[in-house]
Amino acid sequence: MHADDAPLIGTSLAPINARDKVSGGALYAADLKLPRMLHAKVLRSTYAHARIRHIDASRALKAPGVKAVLTGADTPKPWGIMRKDEHVLAVDKVRFVGEEVAVVVASDEHAALDALELIRVDYEELPAVFDMREALAPGAPEIHAGTGNLAREIAFERGDVERGFAEAKAVHEAVYETPYQYHAAMEPMASVAAVDASGRLTLWAPVHSVHRTLLRLAEVLDLPTSQIRVVQTMVGGSFGGKLGEDANLYIAARAALACRAPVRLVNTRIEDFLGARPCMPSRIELKMAADAEGRLTAKQAEIYGDNGAYSGLTPEVILVTALRLDNLYRMKNIRTRARLVYTNKIPSGGFRGFGGAQIAFAHESHMDALAEKLGMDPVEFRLKNVVTAGERTVHDWKISSCEVAQCLTTADRLIRRREKRAARKANGPLRRGIGIGTSLHVSGARQLADWDGSTVLLKFNPDGRAVVVCGEGDIGQGGTTMLAQIAAATLGLPLEHVSVSVADSESTPYTWGAVASRLTLIAGNAVMAAARSARRKLLALAAQMLEVKEDDLTIKDGVIHVVGVPDLSVSVAKVCMAHQLRPGGEAVFARATYDAPTVVADHKTYLGNVSAACSFAVQAIEVEVDIETGTVRIVDIVAVDDVGKALNPQSVEGQIHGAIAQGAGYALHEQLVLENGRLLNGNLADYVVPNALSFPAPRTVIVDGYEPNGPYGAKGASEAPISATAGAIANAVYDAIGVRITSLPITPEKVLEALRARGGA
């Protein structure tokens, strides 16, 4: 069935859980209350690097209400998602200020907090290192023995880089730096864990993937997977902060097992800053070249990624930073080295865009600088180089659909860049400028195993209503609404007749969950296939009941009609009931698995088509710079996205707006400020997150696209736009004042310094 034939597809729908959220009815992990539930609180390291000589918890153990104190002795097993370089609670050493050292479990939070103060940790301070390049220098303090502080190195060369530079008309070199960005979800991480009489553990938490969480818990706790159940609670935002890198859920689980009682652990805001694994800081030394026709001829990148003290998912993040933008522009000659470096700082981790925002900022700044050197218009320059549908990129990605050229021209036209530039005048100290930023993101990634699939059960209740049983969950982006929409559209049911199960590892088939913007394409295809199968079953049953041919039947609003015979029909409910209530009867259900037509990239060359589709985002942003104070105000945003067919345009727009807000914060003011590894702005007064006052409502355009691999032509929408924003803003600032800021965030102080360095405003 094509999108145009399916009702609901392309229709803006409110999230199916919106009513619960806005009415206060939604249950978040921190809301859960279980009988005999205990409360945990975490003692964190005050040193950036120190040996733990001894922990004396004897006084804490005697404090009122205290049930247990756990330390590294209770979590001796090294673990880690990519590298086994961490422990749930520090063992022998602490490696950053804020590291989890001990946990008090008590009858209430106050008792636990009071007892934390009674724990004495005897530290022997060690020399620490905070700068990536210092950490790699000979003689630097080694954070993990035997690593030389190098957590991952990625190096590849494609084509003939020297020749590419030799053929160039323009070459540009610059060094870009990006900071830690905190996810700042409304809901800090929270977990509740309980153990039944047989020792079986259940965890309720707002995680991206219940099945992956289950596997990791099994590893950390040394339990068989069948002894663990993970249930996703309503998520109050994540943006990558709840990918399971934070120790929170492992601590809750370990504490519940130790106490044989339910344990609740809720991060405070400062703990969330320290624990949620913020966006990987980077330093990108970039050299790129283009020939007289404006074709990119060579790229050389030396990338440093700040891992912080532990790895989490960051070794995968830096891979994205190393590769991503090379799939946006047509390039042959590339030499890249990316090194992920341990420092004695907060571990970085997964963040919306997953390494894309760092490189897109550098790359898009660079594109404008190169265009200027060539004397070309920056949009024309991009149009000459962007990939098109049907191409294979330099990393062997198959571009199955791509409307980025249309995105570029549309954004440029709507912001009226040329007209405004021509008419521009200084207004006192205020200068205006317009910049363009471009980015792309995957729809799924075959990265951690040779499977990027989704299995879905579609089950009908006797009343003719359908339940999509799947383990993907909803991370707040509207994933379950999208799945219900596809099921309802395919089945011919009203949306209200479809519900989506809670992601519960026990009752749902194995899958990866809401990561890599994979749900629309991958889970969407699985749901569509299951719905088609169920539809065939329903029609076959109805054909028997109505004594007509299946081909003559159609389903609309939950009723099966004979085409052209208005009086002859039977409701889906009646069919389901008839199928069930008979000797040997059973419920109507269907099952489908979709595995993306992708490959795992080669481990040495990184070549391979890891994603079934790429989504593209372009933003044109106009800023106004006050050259006396250095402030940058956003005055207009045009965002144009290629998400294939937008299943739910309002939801896509919401993702674009949110991504721009997060991208604008990254561009202009968000950064964790550390002094000798100590976080100085771990609160939402000093760490400012954009709000409704920060910029006018973005003007959003979703171009008319169609992804052949996607359900009804759709692909991912949540992550591409965040990576476009910082480059667009940096380019707009340059357009306004002729000064290029290459280090994020573009604070007023940096703007003033740069203006001063250039020799006055």
Next chain:
Amino acid sequence: MRAFELLEPRSVAEASAMLLEHGEGARALAGGTSLVLLLRNRLAQFSHVVHIGRLAELRGVLLADDGSLRIGALTTHAEVAAHPAIRSRFPVLAEMAAQVANPQVRNVATLGGNLCLADPASDPPTCLAALGARVRVRRGGEAREIELERFFRGYYETALEPGEVLTEVIVPPLAAAQKAFYTRFITTPAEGRPLVSVAACVAADGAQRWQDVRLVLGAAVGAPLRMARAEEMLKGRRPDAGLLAEAAARAAQDLDAIGDVRASAAYRREVARVLVRRVLERALEPAR
């Protein structure tokens, strides 16, 4: 938050007695937007919290016959911003109050609470100091009035004595010739607290000479600061753009600015220079 005893006095006198009785261990609670945060994060600890937020005698706004304004300590920032008499007679005060923090805070936080907290990164202290405001404080039956300039002692520090409760803010009448301006600087619109704030109160004579100038700088310093040398430069003069720029540069020179995670001292000083000049330039503009 640690456990504390919540006391509910029925009068200012009783509140005062409670605060005296428990001394350092007690703190008055009005709107609670700051105090509750401090308690929740265990940044402050009190054995007793004296809730004065329901005392009717601390409420109300009164425009006296002499043109002075008396604002009850429990008046919220939203009430100050919306009050008809304040909007017509002290528009600068209403405009200032409308910018404080965010709507949620403005609806709950009280003007008295704001002044007693003495957070430098805030708006009312600077603006009120430039207007020559004073506060009335009571302890039992005794009352005294303190000029705001002397009320703020520094970073989160006031001249309140043990047992004293701030009951009202008194703003002297604005003369017809007096014009007052307030401006705050934030680096981005989502930032709730000013990095630098400047208020100016200027009275020009018939010859357009500035006879009375009060210039107060806040947020960048521990407590609102009169820029005396800059005021001197302007007094009795008929200012032009050049003089204003000089006065602004002088003000910035004299500033021993805070440098912290939000901005360096040098940047705050630079912004102070720009802001002082811009505020003074507004005073030069013909009345709207």
